[in-house]
């Protein structure tokens with residue numbers, strides 16, 4: 245056999261083998277496919293609300309994500325590299341680079357798969373459809389799904405900025421949570437998914453924050469009605485976490501099982 249033809253056959257064979265081994269994963273080629281997290285859910289639930297890094301530093305780790313600001317000063321939505329605050333008074337503000345973040349998650353978005361049509365009658369319907377989607381690729385990966393479309397109604401919450409000494413988050417959510425019902429909205433949900441084995445490092449399952457297209461409404465999604473739209477899926481295989489450096493975190497008691505408390509504020 246001609247040496248060139250033999251070489252070509254070997255190359256084709258190797259490509260076929262690599263294609264087979266990758267068939268069940270969305271595996272993007274993006275080298276920066278990493279989830280970057282500030283602090284951990286358990287510490288946040290216990291009232292660890294002091295800023296760990298600045299908005300400017302946080303943005304250097306991605307362009308899409310969610311979280312909150314120092315003192316739980318509203319809900320954070322990061323979209324297209326802009327860090328928005330859904331404040332407790334219902335306003336949406338672009339946060340400056342020197343604001344601080346006690347808890348948040350961000351990644352560089354790259355589209356690994358599309359969901360062309362999603363319709364959902366309510367929150368549970370939407371998350372179960374997202375569950376079905378990621379089940380194709382594996383529920384032990386992390387995901388961020390950017391969901392765009394129309395909502396006949398969306399219910400979001402924000403939280404009043406806390407003063408020290410900080411209360412536990414279940415108490416904050418019970419006392420200082422502001423709930424807003426918006427009808428006929430067009431916008432984006434940033435949906436973050438962590439696998440069950442990461443429970444207490446973050447919220448396991450889905451965590452959804454909303455921002456309207458006109459950038460006037462948003463927050464942590466509590467419910468929705470009649471959604472119609474589409475989605476883009478980013479599958480993530482790497483996790484980086486930075487810890488608070490203060491004494492209150494270093495000496496915090498983590499023996500309590502926080503699962504029920506975390507579920508109660510989702």
Ligand SMILES: [Zn+2]
Nearest residue numbers: 451452453464
């Ligand atoms: Zn939230």
